[in-house]
Amino acid sequence: xxxxxxxENGRTIVAFTGDIDLESSPEVRRVLLDCVKHNSSVIVxxxxxxxxxxxxxxxxxxxxxxxxxxxxxFSLAAVSESALRVLQLARLDKVFTIYGTVEEGLAxxx
Amino acid sequence: MxxxxxxxxxxxxxxxxxxFYVFTDGVTEGQLxxxxxxxVYGMVELLNEGRAQTLQSRLHGITQxxxxxxxxxxxxxxILGISRSGGTxxxxxxxxxxxxxxxxxxxxxxxxxVVGEALNDEQVDEKIAGEVVLAIDxxxxxxxxxxxxxxxxxxxxxxxxxxxxRLEINLTDDAPPIDLDAVRPRDLDEIRPGGLGxxxxxxxxxxxxxxxxxSGTGNRLHMVKTIS
Numbered sequence: 001x002x003x004x005x006x007x008e009n010g011r012t013i014v015a016f017t018g019d020i021d022l023e024s025s026p027e028v029r030r031v032l033l034d035c036v037k038h039n040s041s042v043i044v045x046x047x048x049x050x051x052x053x054x055x056x057x058x059x060x061x062x063x064x065x066x067x068x069x070x071x072x073x074f075s076l077a078a079v080s081e082s083a084l085r086v087l088q089l090a091r092l093d094k095v096f097t098i099y100g101t102v103e104e105g106l107a108x109x110x
Numbered sequence: 111m112x113x114x115x116x117x118x119x120x121x122x123x124x125x126x127x128x129x130f131y132v133f134t135d136g137v138t139e140g141q142l143x144x145x146x147x148x149x150v151y152g153m154v155e156l157l158n159e160g161r162a163q164t165l166q167s168r169l170h171g172i173t174q175x176x177x178x179x180x181x182x183x184x185x186x187x188x189i190l191g192i193s194r195s196g197g198t199x200x201x202x203x204x205x206x207x208x209x210x211x212x213x214x215x216x217x218x219x220x221x222x223x224v225v226g227e228a229l230n231d232e233q234v235d236e237k238i239a240g241e242v243v244l245a246i247d248x249x250x251x252x253x254x255x256x257x258x259x260x261x262x263x264x265x266x267x268x269x270x271x272x273x274x275x276r277l278e279i280n281l282t283d284d285a286p287p288i289d290l291d292a293v294r295p296r297d298l299d300e301i302r303p304g305g306l307g308x309x310x311x312x313x314x315x316x317x318x319x320x321x322x323x324x325s326g327t328g329n330r331l332h333m334v335k336t337i338s
Binding site: 019021022023051053054055057058059061062065082085086089090091092095 | 215216219222241248251254301302304306313
């Protein structure tokens with residue numbers, strides 16, 4: 001699991017690469033909570049993630065709830081078909097804002 | 111010279127359920143009974159027709175068509191065929207997968223890879239295979255987190271069978287009997303982290319049964335997924 005992070009138009013864009021599973025989700029959680037604690041909106045680029053499990057989804061939910069409490073946006077972008085299926089199983093595909101690309105998210109003010 | 115001085119180029123292919131054939135031109139240029147040439151297409155057709163037969167019968171089928179004993183052959187006929195399990199129907203009592211791995215998070219990727227490759231070899235639909243991989247991963251996580259309580263060097267044992275279009279999965283551990291409340295799915299209307307793994311398993315699998323091993327130590331999770 002690797003990640004890169006950048007700021008653009010006042011938003012934090014975090015891109016993960018690799019599988020988000022029991023082994024890597026503590027790191028994903030740490031990175032996401034670190035991003036959202038400054039009350040900035042976050043777009044999570046999942047284009048490099050083919051696999052996400054319940055522990056990874058839980059990290060997303062936790063970050064999402066933190067941004068919501070701080071009145072910021074938390075969105076996902078470029079979610080692979082297999083990762084989207086997992087979000088559907090968790091019934092979170094309608095809860096999270098999901099953009100086709102990071103650029104779409106930026107344009108939409110995500 | 112057949113082989114250029116640079117040596118052989120290397121290629122890797124996955125046989126999956128298919129077979130690999132190498133043959134001399136004596137085969138494709140061989141004459142059928144009506145005097146026509148077998149040709150590559152004729153050969154592919156014969157091989158496809160014989161798909162349900164063993165690999166050996168398939169190859170014999172071709173050589174018998176060409177070497178009928180009614181005249182001299184014009185050239186040698188040589189065919190090499192390679193297939194998994196001799197091209198016969200797979201022994202359904204033999205597990206597709208049988209693995210024991212220490213209950214550590216880093217081993218989950220290995221388990222996912224092993225299961226993914228086995229299901230791919232059996233040509234299981236990619237989407238279903240992905241879900242089964244997820245369910246097995248989640249079940250292994252439950253063993254680590256709820257049965258053993260943490261990562262440890264005790265084993266997770268995984269056996270997967272494919273019988274009559276049904277994937278049967280057995281996961282066992284050597285932990286004390288689990289509290290079944292710990293692996294009950296939660297209400298999804300409440301948006302909160304955690305507790306999703308069991309929901310995924312129940313959503314994906316057709317049958318999910320937990321039991322305690324008779325020895326008094328160890329839990330068994332039996333899952334079934336119909337794939338065709």
